[in-house]
Amino acid sequence: MRHVIIGAGPAGVTAAETLRGADPAGSVTLIEGEGEIPYARMAIPYLLAGKIQETGLRIRPREDHYARLGIDVVHGRVRAVDPAASSVTLEDGRILAYDRLLVATGSRPSLQRIPGIDLPGVHTCWTLADARDLLRKAPPGTRVVQMGAGFVGCIIMQGLVSLRVDLTILVRSGRMVSRMMNPASSAMIRSWCESRGVKIRVETLPESISQEDGHLGVHLPGGEVLPADLYLCLVGVKPAVGFLEGTGVEVGSGIRVDARMATSVPGIFAAGDVAESVDVVTGERSVNAIQPNAVEQGRIAALGMAGRQAASRGTLPFNVLDTLGLKSSSFGAWQGLPGGDSVEVSDPERYRYLKLEFLGDRLVGANAVGRTDHLGALRGLIEGKVRLGPWKERLRRNPALLMEAYLACALKA
């Protein structure tokens, strides 16, 4: 069996390794699209901050890891997939035949469609090459205007502050990380970042960018122009699916997959940030772009490709963010569910916050700021759909008892 995997992020690498074990006689080809040793995008902020070298980004530290496992790493970008011929065509014309194909291409950054977005001083920071570029072009004192303060915007912000640039962040919506944190906790993050010297302007979307004498002007509605040396566009990402046009692979917010990670086209699977799957709490379909989900879906897809029985029981969104030292996290349906109730403890002066969302006597979601201990138990309680019984009232009186609730209800300790 010839297995071809497009994309060498965590989903693709995990799938390749899993296939090596599940189908030892088959061939495994991993198509890597950036000319790099497979690396973790997640670790880019730590490279910007100077905490690690480039080798520290590798998904597997050993350079010969793939060769040792018999995984054929092909560097190149995919132009098209032909399901009728069961083949993949690369941009350089090479054609790879497959019996099973995994699409694990993740996401690509979205770009604003405004005049000046193609100027040389305008960047994004998504790939390792982008990060190298930024490190070259952003010495201390560089005036950086960053558009976007979602999760990626916030982790890149952390790296930029370490580079001691003069940073202004523009936020289109009223708040930072609006898809991960509720308004109260998001306000805390903003206040913390502002108190550490980051200029943040909400409800601000530039109309155009101009260039004069090598410097940029960021034109805001109303006529104000922000001077900048670099404009960093971090307005979000979208699944990288362009090369699938005409294949019949069904795409919603991402590639639609079933519990086995199979797409609508026989023989083609998808996993990770590119895939749209079922949320275990809400039952709705969505893209869950987090590392643990990518790894898990990569593993399940690979087992399916090898003809083994493996199925996901649904995916749980959860994430953790460090904004200039302030830690925040979100789990499950942190916005709450219809018919549910919640409890909140908030201490803005000390930047501590915890909100638990319930449905009946089960926990369905949470947001936390300023705490890191035992947070995984929130995943355990939510994903395990653990009945809290009398512990729900105890948590309502004191939400900080979540680890005790976990021990008592999940482990019956």
Next chain:
Amino acid sequence: MQKSLKMDPNKCTGCLQCEMACAYEHHHTFTISRSRIKVFGFEDEGRKVPYTCTQCDEAWCLHACPVEAIVLDPATGAKKVLEDLCVGCKVCTIACPFGTVNYVAATGKVQKCDLCDGGEPACAGACPTGAITYVDADWTGLDRMRRWAGRTDNNPAAV
């Protein structure tokens, strides 16, 4: 046979010798907030429950790490954090459904129980009542944790 930590809440007095021993073993301090094992108090029932990583087969933390900074120690079965590789992203701390991987602000890295790298773990050695023992890895409490783990999503054992 590999051994595991057995924690028996019925024998725990809450003396915190285990937490001190753990903090001293790994950080050369008696500051118990640095301990990787923790005794939880249940005031309503007057009970104390010692708890740390069970080195579960699912190894959510290990699979959640983006840069392979958590590895399996084949000798002890422990999942160990390699501090040189850990970037401090904290994804493992929220991926572990048992809540037993924690971030250490002082180092900017995460920590978890590593069974003290062979020999008797310091917590078990320090426990005066036998509430924490290091035994052959098939006691029922561990099974119960693993059964519970089997009910959740993302469980390699279920495939």
